[in-house]
Structure formats: structure tokens, C-alpha cells
Amino acid sequence: MPIRKPLEERFWEKVIKKSEEECWYWTAAAVRGGSGQRKLTYGVIGAQRNASGNVKILLAHRISWEMHNGPIPAGKYIDHICHNTLCVNPNHLRLATPKQNTENQCVVDSRSTSGYRGVSWSKQRNKWRAYFNHYGKQYHAGFHETAELAAEAARHARNKVFTHNDADRN
Structure with missing residues (x-):
């Protein structure tokens, strides 16, 4: 079995980084996630296999936060300040409570008849x-x-x- 590259090395192979100010785009696998009508696309990367042989899937923006800022406290989310859920630039991410993360939406509910939020x-x-x-x-x-x-x-x-x-x- 081939030796797998370290997570951090595999992470950077999947990121387009033009500048420190712009979004850093995740270019690999992604999943749909979010709550209620807010279904968004998030970058993912596989980590180590567990005891049963299944690969653990991690969210790319959370990996970026941890590489640059350390562990994410229990109960905290990582909020995309830029509203681009495929962005992994740590300068565009911040710790937030679930309530704060929900507040920072800019999307209009898909059921909206007005085209405006609320x-x-x-x-x-x-x-x-x-x-x-x-x-x-x-x-x-x-x-x-x-x-x-x-x-x-x-x-x-x-x-x-x-x-x-x-x-x-x-």
C-alpha cells in the first residue's frame, strides 16, 4: 500500500491562493451542507482511516482554521466572513456561536417570492x-x-x- 502524504501537504495541493487578501479557493471534493433551506457547498478532505477502515471526512475550512489558529473550541463554528463557503483563507474565517453563524447569512431563502431576505x-x-x-x-x-x-x-x-x-x- 502506498504511503499517504501528510494531511497538510494534501490540503495545499487542493487550494488556489492568489493573494493574502482574496479568497483561497478549495478545488477538490465538496459536499452540500447547512440547515433548513440554507444548503451550501463546503470543501472536504479525507483524513486517516478509523478502526473499521472508513476514511474520516473533514471540512476544509475547519482544517485551514486549525492549521493557522489552533483547535476549534467545543460548540464553536467557523464562520465565512466572505460568504464563500469554498474559501479556506483563514483571514476570511472567524469563530462563531451557532447563532452568530446563522446571523451572518446573506442568502435569500429559496422559498422567497420577493428576492429579498426577510x-x-x-x-x-x-x-x-x-x-x-x-x-x-x-x-x-x-x-x-x-x-x-x-x-x-x-x-x-x-x-x-x-x-x-x-x-x-x-
Whole structure:
């Protein structure tokens, strides 16, 4: 059986790194993951085989974090500040709680009829409804004449309670 290269060496063979500032793109295997409607693509790499002979699959962005910053504390996620889930640049990653990681979304729910995050059409009111989710509960942020006004109201409401919603603050 051939000797397998060390994980770190195999990791760098699968990364396109143009500069320290830009995203470092993972070019190898990827899987779909995430919760609810938020299905994203994450880079993966195989690690050592376990006792039963199965290869353990690791997330590439977590490997990058650990190579550059050390172990990830229990209960913490690695949040992509750049919103590119195939990025492994440690300058684009940060530790986050599950709540903070969810707050830093910039994606629109695939069920959205408005094209905006936190905006849906209310047939009863014949207006656009603004809302946001926090700790598993949905909060209402008003009814509005246009989807754009509702999107701004939803963004403003999120900014009052979220701490890691970078896309809303820029």
C-alpha cells in the first residue's frame, strides 16, 4: 500500500491562493451542507482511516482554521466572513456561536417570492411583510407598499438584535 502524504501537504495541493487578501479557493471534493433551506457547498478532505477502515471526512475550512489558529473550541463554528463557503483563507474565517453563524447569512431563502431576505407577500394585507428569525422564533417588522421598503425594514430590525450580520451592516 502506498504511503499517504501528510494531511497538510494534501490540503495545499487542493487550494488556489492568489493573494493574502482574496479568497483561497478549495478545488477538490465538496459536499452540500447547512440547515433548513440554507444548503451550501463546503470543501472536504479525507483524513486517516478509523478502526473499521472508513476514511474520516473533514471540512476544509475547519482544517485551514486549525492549521493557522489552533483547535476549534467545543460548540464553536467557523464562520465565512466572505460568504464563500469554498474559501479556506483563514483571514476570511472567524469563530462563531451557532447563532452568530446563522446571523451572518446573506442568502435569500429559496422559498422567497420577493428576492429579498426577510420579505414575503401578504395576500391578506395586499402588502409586503418584513420579518426576521431570532433564536428559532419569527419576528414581524411591519407591512410595506414595496418589497424594497420591506427589505430595508427587515434589515433595520435584524441590525437591532444581530451581532454578526456583516452583510446587513455594509
